[in-house]
Amino acid sequence: MxxxxxxxxxxxxxxxxxxxxxxxxxxxxxxxxxxxxxxxxxxxxxxxxxxxxxxxxxxxxxxxxxxxxxxxxxxxxxxxxxxxxxxxxxxxxxxxxxxxxxxxITGDEEATFDFIGATHAFGHEDGLLVDIGGGSTELVAFAGGKILQKVSLPLGATDFHARFSDDVLPTLAECRRMEEEAGRILADIDRYVTDAKKTAPESTVSFNTLHADALAGIGGTFKSGLALYNAVYDMPAENLTIDARALPELIRRFTSDRDLPQDDVILLMRAVPDRLPTILPGLTIAHVVCRHFGATRITYSDSGVREGYIYSEIIGE
Incomplete structure (x- = not known):
């Protein structure tokens, strides 16, 4: 059908x-x-x-x-x-x-659909799932194939660009302000979990104490971020992993107050032509999320909220 x-x-x-x-x-x-x-x-x-x-x-x-x-x-x-x-x-x-x-769909539902769609593709039993969208960021901690905790945060790449940047590409100072705002929200993350009603009230999992060496990333921010990362570091197209430690330098390289060489302009336009205004805000949020949880790598999956919606609402899994 x-x-x-x-x-x-x-x-x-x-x-x-x-x-x-x-x-x-x-x-x-x-x-x-x-x-x-x-x-x-x-x-x-x-x-x-x-x-x-x-x-x-x-x-x-x-x-x-x-x-x-x-x-x-x-x-x-x-x-x-x-x-x-x-x-x-x-x-x-x-x-x-x-x-x-x-x-x-609520932020809680969005996080759930993200999890269902991504775990069908990943097959991972344990981890931390992250979806950085235009207006919100969903985080899902899971183990044994089940959700331990989930939250939707008011962190979005499009929203950050509209609020903090005056041009297509933000300046380094504007990225720093985005970083500060993302850090402030993540530092208070458990308040947003409480507001969203904890998935498992008896769970002792707290996002503020959770450590994750690696993140599972889904959605447009990670897709475009991976494309840019692969282009900058000459990685094969089939590479699906971003070294999170490279994010600060990747952000600095393409800020608007840097005199971008033409080769870098070409590289940027080839890699993320549709996401020029939001790529640096999205990567800035990703950097802060990785720093908060101590993650050193991000693995990208192309399955997410739409596939999760199908499995949950149409197929009925």
């Missing part, structure tokens, strides 16, 4: 078509628009321009699906619309103008 899955994120709006047969899924194609919906939020309110942009893209996607008579369509949205003060009104208008039913 063909299913269309639409993910309205804070950085990108994506549509993927899957062939779902029993418990097996195959992604046949995907389309995306790098929109940066989080940047359309002003004073906590999703602007009309942001709503109109979302509608424009969703109409394109639904038109494509209708052309191929794909009627099984699930759409969900994450931090940009979830956290807006006018979330309910904005989503209702988008639904009315597109004909889509849009589910606003």
């Amino acid at each position: 063909l299913h269309g899955i639409i993910d309205i994120g804070s950085s990108t709006v994506r549509m993927a078509v899957y062939d779902i047969r029993g418990g097996d899924i195959e992604m046949l194609l995907k389309k995306k628009h790098v929109v940066g919906l989080a940047a359309y939020v002003k004073d906590g309110v999703m602007t009309q321009a942001g709503i109109d942009k979302a509608v424009e893209i969703l109409k394109e996607f639904t038109g494509f699906l209708q052309c191929f008579h794909i009627t099984r369509v699930a759409a969900f949205t994450t931090a940009a619309l979830r956290n807006a003060k006018n979330s309910r009104e904005a989503v209702a208008e988008i639904e009315r103008r597109t004909g889509l039913a849009i589910r606003v």
